[in-house]
Amino acid sequence: MARDAANNTATATGVGVTVSNVTVALSAPAAGSMVSGTGVTVSATASANVTGVQFQAGGANLGAEATTAPYSISWNTTELRTARIR
Numbered sequence: 683m684a685r686d687a688a689n690n691t692a693t694a695t696g697v698g699v700t701v702s703n704v705t706v707a708l709s710a711p712a713a714g715s716m717v718s719g720t721g722v723t724v725s726a727t728a729s730a731n732v733t734g735v736q737f738q739a740g741g742a743n744l745g746a747e748a749t750t751a752p753y754s755i756s757w758n759t760t761e762l763r764t765a766r767i768r
Contacts, residue, residue, distance in 0.1 A: 705729040706753075718759050725754035 690702050710725045711717050724737050724744065728751065735753040737744040745755045 703730070704732055706732060706735055709752075710754075717757075720756075720758045720760060722757040722759055723754055724757050725752055727751075728753065 688702060706726050706728045708724070709727050710723055726735050726737070726748075728735070732751075732753070734747045734749045736747045737755050737757070739757075744757050748755055
């Protein structure tokens with residue numbers, strides 16, 4: 683999920699989402715890759731001034747909202763088993 687300065691939010695069904703003409707795209711891990719274990723870096727880039735990116739898997743937040751670029755988190759995939767990034 684991405685949030686812009688006006689608090690508009692949207693959830694991506696793939697690897698990118700546009701909120702008020704701002705595109706946020708997943709930059710790691712690569713689309714289609716298999717990830718597992720602890721410490722998997724998940725990161726995203728934004729095309730404009732974004733105030734926060736909330737990473738989710740299966741509708742569940744993967745930690746706190748990332749509020750500074752580059753937007754990233756360290757993900758413990760053992761909480762969800764193995765996941766495929768789409």
